[in-house]
Amino acid sequence: xxxxxxxWFRKGIRLHDNVPLTKAIESCSTLIPIFILDTDFLDPxxxxxxxxxxxxxxxxxxxxxxxxRGSRLIVAKGKPSEVIFSLIExxxxxxxxxxxxxxxxxxxxxxxxxxxxxxxxxxxYSNWGHILFNPDHILALNxxxxxxxxxxxxxxxxxxxxxxxxxxxxxxxxxxxxxxKPKNVEIFISTPTLSDLKEYxxxxxxxxxWFKAGEKEGIKIMEDFLKQKQRVASFEKPKTKxxxxxxDTTALSPYLSVGSLSVRLFYHKLLEVLKSxxxxxxxxxxxxxxxxxxxxxxxxxxxxxxxHQMRENPLCYQIPWTEGxxxxxxxxxWEMGQTGYPAVDAAMNQLRSDGWMHHLARHLVACxxxxxxxxxxxxxxxxxxxxxxxxxxxxxxxxxxxxxxCSAFFYQFFxxxxxxxxxxxxxxxxxxxxxxxxxxxxxxxxxxxEPWEAPKNVQEAAGCIIGQDYPRPIVEHKTVSQANMGKLKxxxxxNKADRAKPAKVNAEKLE
Ligand code: FAD
Numbered sequence: 001x002x003x004x005x006x007x008w009f010r011k012g013i014r015l016h017d018n019v020p021l022t023k024a025i026e027s028c029s030t031l032i033p034i035f036i037l038d039t040d041f042l043d044p045x046x047x048x049x050x051x052x053x054x055x056x057x058x059x060x061x062x063x064x065x066x067x068x069r070g071s072r073l074i075v076a077k078g079k080p081s082e083v084i085f086s087l088i089e090x091x092x093x094x095x096x097x098x099x100x101x102x103x104x105x106x107x108x109x110x111x112x113x114x115x116x117x118x119x120x121x122x123x124x125y126s127n128w129g130h131i132l133f134n135p136d137h138i139l140a141l142n143x144x145x146x147x148x149x150x151x152x153x154x155x156x157x158x159x160x161x162x163x164x165x166x167x168x169x170x171x172x173x174x175x176x177x178x179x180x181k182p183k184n185v186e187i188f189i190s191t192p193t194l195s196d197l198k199e200y201x202x203x204x205x206x207x208x209x210w211f212k213a214g215e216k217e218g219i220k221i222m223e224d225f226l227k228q229k230q231r232v233a234s235f236e237k238p239k240t241k242x243x244x245x246x247x248d249t250t251a252l253s254p255y256l257s258v259g260s261l262s263v264r265l266f267y268h269k270l271l272e273v274l275k276s277x278x279x280x281x282x283x284x285x286x287x288x289x290x291x292x293x294x295x296x297x298x299x300x301x302x303x304x305x306x307x308h309q310m311r312e313n314p315l316c317y318q319i320p321w322t323e324g325x326x327x328x329x330x331x332x333x334w335e336m337g338q339t340g341y342p343a344v345d346a347a348m349n350q351l352r353s354d355g356w357m358h359h360l361a362r363h364l365v366a367c368x369x370x371x372x373x374x375x376x377x378x379x380x381x382x383x384x385x386x387x388x389x390x391x392x393x394x395x396x397x398x399x400x401x402x403x404x405x406c407s408a409f410f411y412q413f414f415x416x417x418x419x420x421x422x423x424x425x426x427x428x429x430x431x432x433x434x435x436x437x438x439x440x441x442x443x444x445x446x447x448x449x450e451p452w453e454a455p456k457n458v459q460e461a462a463g464c465i466i467g468q469d470y471p472r473p474i475v476e477h478k479t480v481s482q483a484n485m486g487k488l489k490x491x492x493x494x495n496k497a498d499r500a501k502p503a504k505v506n507a508e509k510l511e
Contacts, residue, residue, distance in 0.1 A: 004030045004091050004177070008084060008098040009073070010106075010259075012129045013058045014215040015065050017166035017262035020097035021173075023125040027095060031174045032087065033066060033073055035059055036080045037192070042200040046387055049206035050355035053194050054213050054390040058258045061214025063191045071173040077186045081112045086184045091177065094122050099129040099259070102302040103394045130259055132163035132267055132295055135302045146303040148315065148409060150284045153296045166265040209355040209390055211254050218255030222266055225250045232273050233280035235287040242347075242360035243427035245435060249358065250287070253391035256294070267291055294396060301395035308398050309379060315408040318498075319491045321370070321377035330374050333474055334365070335384050337437065340466075340473040341419035342449055344368050346436035353436075355390035360422075366404035367417040371488055373480050378405035406488060413488040416481045420449045439464045 005028035007021050013035070015021065024031055041047055063073035076083050087093060096117055100110055110126070117124040128134050138156050139146070147153045181187075188196065194204040226232055240248040255261035270287055274280050283289030306313040321327075332338075337345035337352070347361040357365075362385075368374065369381040378401035385401075386392045402408040423432065430448030434441040440451055442462040447454035452466045452473060459465050466472055 003028045003094045004032065005095040005097065005174075006032045006034065006084065006087055006091075006093045008080070008096070009033060009035045009059075009062065010080075010099050010101060011257075012099045012259040012262075013055075013062050014218075014260045014262060015062070015069070015169035015173075016215060016219070017129070017265050018099075018169070019127050019129060019164075019167060020099055020125055022167060022170055024095060024097040025170055025173060027123075029174055030177055031071065032091065032093070032176045032180070033071055033173070034076055034083070034087070035062075035073060036076045036078060036083050038079060039077060042197060042202075044201045044203075044206075046383075048352075048355065048388045049194055049202055049204070050209040050352075050388065051390050051392055052197070052202065053204075053207035054209060054211060054254060054355065055258055056191065056193055057213035058260050060191045060193070061216065061260070065169070065215065066173060069170065069173040071175050073191055074176060074180060075188045075191055076182075077188070080109060081116065083185050084113060085116050087182060088116065088120055088122065090182055090184070095125070096122060097125045100126045102128075102131065102135060102298045104301075104307075107302075130263065131298050132263055132291065133157060133160050133299075135299050137161065138299055139303055146300055146315075147296070148300065150289075150292065150296060153292060153299070154283060157292065157295070163264050163267055165268055166262050208353050211251075211354070211356065211390060213254075213258075213260065215255070215260040218252065218261035219265075221250070221255070222252055222261060222269065225252070226269055226273050229273050229276065232270065232287060233277040236281050236285040237290060237359065238285055240358070240360070241426040242358040242364070243423050243432035244358065245431065247356075247358065249290075251356065253393075254356065257391040257393045263291065263294070297393075297395040297399035300399055308382075308394070310377065310407065316402060317407050317491060317495045319371075319377075319405070319407060319488065322375045323377075327374075327376050327380075330474060331369070331376055331380050331384070333471070334369050334374060334376075334381075338471050338474075339368070339419075340452070340471040341368070341477070342430070342433045342437050342440055342451065343423040344419050346423075346433045349436040351385070351388045355388055362400065363404060364417045364419065364422050366401060368419055370401075370405035371413055371484055372416050373419070373475050373477055373484070375480075375484055375487070378402065378407055381405075411492070413485055413492075416485070419477055424449055437470075439470050 005024040007024040012018050059073060059075060066073050084096065088096070101107065114124065137160050141156045141159055147156055194202045194207055252261060252266065256263055274288065280286065283292050301307050304313065304315055310316050310318060334348060337348040339345055344365055347357050347365045350357045350361070366381055369376050370378050382397055382401040385397055403410045406413045429445055433448055440448060443451055443454065443464070444458065447458060451470065464470050
């Protein structure tokens with residue numbers, strides 16, 4: 001074997017079930033395993049220390065795993081296409097391997113890379129390693145149309161080829177060139193940490209998530225969860241607890257998001273467990289169903305123009321969300337856990353401190369920000385989630401914000417989450433609030449969800465005066481949620497009327 005291969009680690013930050021990496025190894029004596037930190041990503045206003053730190057820790061684990069096999073990770077800084085092009089030229093690369101991406105920016109980049117590869121006459125191998133099903137197959141089965149409901153997706157998936165079985169991690173990996181120092185690409189001496197990125201405004205102390213990164217950790221969490229067979233077989237998402245102090249679901253999303261856990265490994269291991277049960281829960285609420293939700297979001301993101309915005313997005317209702325300074329102020333209060341509704345604030349505090357929260361907590365705060373209470377655009381909430389979540393994922397996040405704001409996929413706007421009542425169902429004592437809004441920790445159970453109702457002497461005894469130490473409610477939920485339902489109904493009627501007259505719109509455009 002001779003030749004130099006370049007494997008670009010994009011999301012699949014792992015060695016197990018990494019088909020492109022394995023293909024690269026098959027035909028080379030030198031392998032450059034590279035991760036490219038795009039400088040646009042290095043902005044604490046858009047990407048929190050938790051999110052970036054988790055990614056960097058995942059890279060560090062990958063580097064250790066590569067070193068165990070005779071290689072090491074190269075981390076470069078720059079634009080992926082420029083870095084790859086430069087390395088191809090300088091090191092006479094004859095094979096490029098990588099995992100494909102479904103997001104529009106990644107699709108564009110894939111096209112660019114294929115162009116570079118063709119122009120340089122080198123071999124390329126890429127696959128859909130981040131998802132279970134080839135999105136082009138599923139779309140073809142649906143005559144090119146994007147499926148927008150789980151029922152349709154399940155039918156299509158049942159006719160599609162079964163997701164490939166995962167492959168093991170390679171035992172040995174050829175090393176990169178000795179003393180690897182590219183002329184035109186900036187590389188880090190070793191895998192960077194947040195301290196190495198202080199020039200971009202990152203503070204290592206700001207990383208507070210308790211999640212440990214890496215594929216070993218992801219696999220361990222998966223195995224520990226799957227060992228609880230009865231829990232797996234009876235898993236029903238709506239019955240899990242958003243207020244649990246330890247995650248009540250698998251908490252695998254950070255690992256699936258950066259790809260340090262292969263979704264195919266999880267899927268096949270999960271099916272093995274389910275096989276041993278005559279009866280088990282079923283999609284969409286089962287654990288298997290959660291992976292299908294993930295697939296559906298990728299498919300929709302892959303095939304819908306402008307899926308990241310309301311305008312010119314064919315699936316999204318046009319809703320006149322509040323804009324301007326007042327909206328920005330309310331958004332900031334929501335982001336910083338200062339709405340005066342303890343349940344909402346606790347969840348947002350958990351988001352900022354842990355970089356993760358339970359699915360139904362995400363429901364509560366997303367509904368509150370948009371159609372429930374504050375009437376603020378889902379795009380702004382999506383950005384806040386994208387900044388803080390260590391499992392931040394373009395497709396799932398955009399899809400979920402469409403859903404929660406009743407902009408697409410879910411239209412029952414009269415069903416609204418109560419910021420006082422919702423968490424009470426699973427946490428009557430308010431322990432989740434006591435943990436994540438510690439200023440309220442000493443409030444009696446009676447007032448923990450509505451501290452503004454507590455008499456002055458109770459507030460004093462609890463050491464927290466409302467309006468002084470903790471805010472009063474930002475809005476009166478009952479009143480605004482009723483008003484918002486009316487506004488949404490009006491917006492729906494207008495959208496329906498507008499959609500019913502496309503011919504006129506086209507004619508106007510032509511004039
Ligand atoms: P589990 O219930 O154990 O599910 C296992 C896996 O299935 C998850 O890790 C995830 O990969 C997938 N999954 C679970 N629920 C969903 C779902 N509803 N849609 C798509 N895939 C799902 N998830 C992200 O991974 N990244 C995001 O950026 C993200 N943003 C969200 C924004 C909002 C407003 C909402 C309501 C949900 C969002 N979710 C997002 C979906 C979901 O909340 C998380 O995937 C889940 O809570 C992660 O916890 P878990 O791994 O324990 O999930």
